[in-house]
Amino acid sequence: MTAADEIPGRCGREESTIMDNGNSRTRDSRKGDEYHALLARRDAMRLRDQMLAPSRAAEKTKSPTYDAYDGAADQELIVQNLAAVTPFDELIAHLYDAMFERHPYLRQLFPESMEFQKAHLERAFWFLIEHLHKPEEITAFCSQLGRDHRKLGVQPVHFQVFEAALGEALYRCSGGRIGQDVEQAWLRMVRFAAAGMVEGSKRALAEPPAWHGTVTSHQLRRPDLAVIRVRTAEPYPYRPGQYATLESPLLPHTWRPYTFATVPAPDGELEFHIRRTGPGGVSDAMTLHTRVGDTLRLGPPQGTATLDDEQGRDVLIVAGGTGWATGRALLEDLSQRRAPGRRAHLFLGVRTAEDLYDAQALSRLENRCPWLRVVPVISDGPGASADGSVAEAIARHGDFSQHIAYVSGPPAMVTAAVWRLAGLGLPADRIRHDPVAGMVPLPSHAQRTRPTGPAVGHLAEGAQV
Numbered sequence: 256m257t258a259a260d261e262i263p264g265r266c267g268r269e270e271s272t273i274m275d276n277g278n279s280r281t282r283d284s285r286k287g288d289e290y291h292a293l294l295a296r297r298d299a300m301r302l303r304d305q306m307l308a309p310s311r312a313a314e315k316t317k318s319p320t321y322d323a324y325d326g327a328a329d330q331e332l333i334v335q336n337l338a339a340v341t342p343f344d345e346l347i348a349h350l351y352d353a354m355f356e357r358h359p360y361l362r363q364l365f366p367e368s369m370e371f372q373k374a375h376l377e378r379a380f381w382f383l384i385e386h387l388h389k390p391e392e393i394t395a396f397c398s399q400l401g402r403d404h405r406k407l408g409v410q411p412v413h414f415q416v417f418e419a420a421l422g423e424a425l426y427r428c429s430g431g432r433i434g435q436d437v438e439q440a441w442l443r444m445v446r447f448a449a450a451g452m453v454e455g456s457k458r459a460l461a462e463p464p465a466w467h468g469t470v471t472s473h474q475l476r477r478p479d480l481a482v483i484r485v486r487t488a489e490p491y492p493y494r495p496g497q498y499a500t501l502e503s504p505l506l507p508h509t510w511r512p513y514t515f516a517t518v519p520a521p522d523g524e525l526e527f528h529i530r531r532t533g534p535g536g537v538s539d540a541m542t543l544h545t546r547v548g549d550t551l552r553l554g555p556p557q558g559t560a561t562l563d564d565e566q567g568r569d570v571l572i573v574a575g576g577t578g579w580a581t582g583r584a585l586l587e588d589l590s591q592r593r594a595p596g597r598r599a600h601l602f603l604g605v606r607t608a609e610d611l612y613d614a615q616a617l618s619r620l621e622n623r624c625p626w627l628r629v630v631p632v633i634s635d636g637p638g639a640s641a642d643g644s645v646a647e648a649i650a651r652h653g654d655f656s657q658h659i660a661y662v663s664g665p666p667a668m669v670t671a672a673v674w675r676l677a678g679l680g681l682p683a684d685r686i687r688h689d690p691v692a693g694m695v696p697l698p699s700h701a702q703r704t705r706p707t708g709p710a711v712g713h714l715a716e717g718a719q720v
Contacts, residue, residue: 324447329440330387336437337384339429343377349424350376350417358416364408366509383444390447397451398458399557403500405456406465406554407508414449418442459555465502466491466553471524473547476612479531480577481542482516485551486524493519493556495584496661498689500554501527503540510554511537514663516580518587525553528580528613560661560687562588568659568685569597573645573672575604575664579613585661586620586627598626600655604645604668607636646671649679656680662688 340346351369355362365372386392401409425438468491472484493499495518500510516526531542545551562570562585570589574582582601589599605611611631621629632640632648642648645668649655660681662672669688676686 324390324443326390326393326444326447327388329444330384332437332440333384333387333444336433339432340425343380344373346424346428347373347376349427350420353423353427354416354420357420361413361416364508366506371509383448387444393448394451394454397448398455401452401455402459403554403557404452405459406500406502406510406552408464409452409456411449411453411456414445414453418445418449421445462555463489465555468525468551468553470545470547470549470551473545475542477609479542480612481529481531481545482613483527483529483541483545484524485527485553486522487553490523491525491553491556493525494561495519495588496561496581496687497556497558499525499556501537501541502552502554503537503545504550505540505544506537509537512557514558514578514580514584515556516583518584518591526580528577530577558689560663560689561585562592563659567594567597568657570599571649571655571658571660571676572599572601573604573649573660573662573664573668573676574601575645575668576610578662578664578668579603579617581661581663583613583616583620586624590620590624593626599624599628600653600658601627601629602632602645602648602652603629604632604634604648604664606634608633609636644668644671646675649675654679658685660686662686 351373382396383393386396422438422442425433425441466487466489468485468487470483471486472482474482476482491499493515495515498512498514500512502508502510513527513529516528527541529538529541531538533539560581570585572582572585582603586599586601589597603611603617611617617629621627630642630648630652632642632645634640634644640648642651649672655676656679658681660676662669662676664672673686673688677683
């Protein structure tokens with residue numbers, strides 16, 4: 256889950272393009288800087304008020320009461336009437352049209368191209384619908400989302416604007432065929448999600464909305480893959496296995512997620528492995544147009560695919576492509592706090608032997624970690640594995656039903672690995688991975704009650720509402 260099609264919520268191609276008009280880019284950047292500076296001053300005042308009156312602030316930031324919202328009832332209403340508003344592309348197009356018609360100034364908060372954003376919002380809708388019978392999961396998800404959205408300049412009033420635009424879009428998309436009860440179910444769903452986002456934003460007031468970083472190293476390991484090191488101006492706390500969304504000044508308001516490839520370093524440097532997937536997008540800007548000394552912005556750390564505090568179980572890591580970044584960080588973390596007797600097994604899938612772009616780091620880990628067993632799975636060319644796919648290799652190399660598994664890489668590989676592990680008896684709660692666009696999720700309650708839609712992805716990757 257690092258670069259391009261290996262990240263959560265990835266659409267399959269970059270949509271935003273690097274602007275050639277430097278004056279336009281500078282003018283847009285200046286507007287954005289002024290807006291975010293104003294919000295930073297406002298947040299500082301709110302944080303000061305919380306510190307001066309903590310009891311009053313705590314009262315204002317109480318968590319939503321799950322029992323007060325009957326998500327299951329709204330889920331049933333929405334699912335029964337999905338045919339009137341699906342596919343969601345038309346609904347979302349009407350939503351943004353309505354929002355920008357009423358509030359044109361909001362357009363400047365979004366990327367030049369809206370395609371990537373629309374795809375993220377579609378996945379967000381599916382996520383909410385699928386989990387509506389579990390409001391506590393929605394609150395946890397949206398709380399993190401609200402924390403991340405601080406970097407975008409999203410304010411509580413914007414959720415009200417979004418809600419009004421959604422009501423108009425439901426009417427336009429359905430031709431007025433959606434009843435008042437169904438419309439209200441949609442609006443309650445979005446209102447509940449927005450409450451969780453506002454809560455998450457308030458809880459994060461003590462941290463920066465975004466961190467400013469300077470590129471200290473840029474190595475092009477292949478024509479389409481770069482290893483980039485970044486040092487932030489302020490300490491950046493994260494856990495191995497997490498990821499951050501990055502913004503390049505070449506593409507204002509366009510954020511993409513990349514996984515940290517190492518454990519936190521004493522010098523504060525962060526490492527990312529980024530594969531270019533096409534011209535003009537963020538991965539293109541990062542791999543071919545970024546140099547040492549350039550500045551980037553980083554959103555707060557996200558993701559739950561981190562090492563469990565439970566030290567008794569052996570670890571299985573399945574990685575493909577630049578998903579190796581996640582595997583490397585987890586193995587380095589394990590090497591520092593491994594319980595005696597705990598072992599790890601790494602399956603690293605690549606297309607050809609030349610795609611092992613970080614072989615030296617892998618070799619160092621093997622040499623100093625006798626408890627680690629590595630199985631490279633090469634699909635094509637010289638040295639191709641007899642195991643075929645990574646999923647097949649897992650099935651042939653032992654019993655992993657008692658392990659804790661971490662999976663990262665392209666959606667097809669993650670899907671195959673997760674399903675194979677589940678079929679081999681590994682419980683779902685011991686298979687860790689961040690949501691990946693295009694992945695077919697394991698069966699759940701909501702899937703049995705709703706029509707087939709896109710695989711549920713994560714909204715946090717630069718998506719705005």
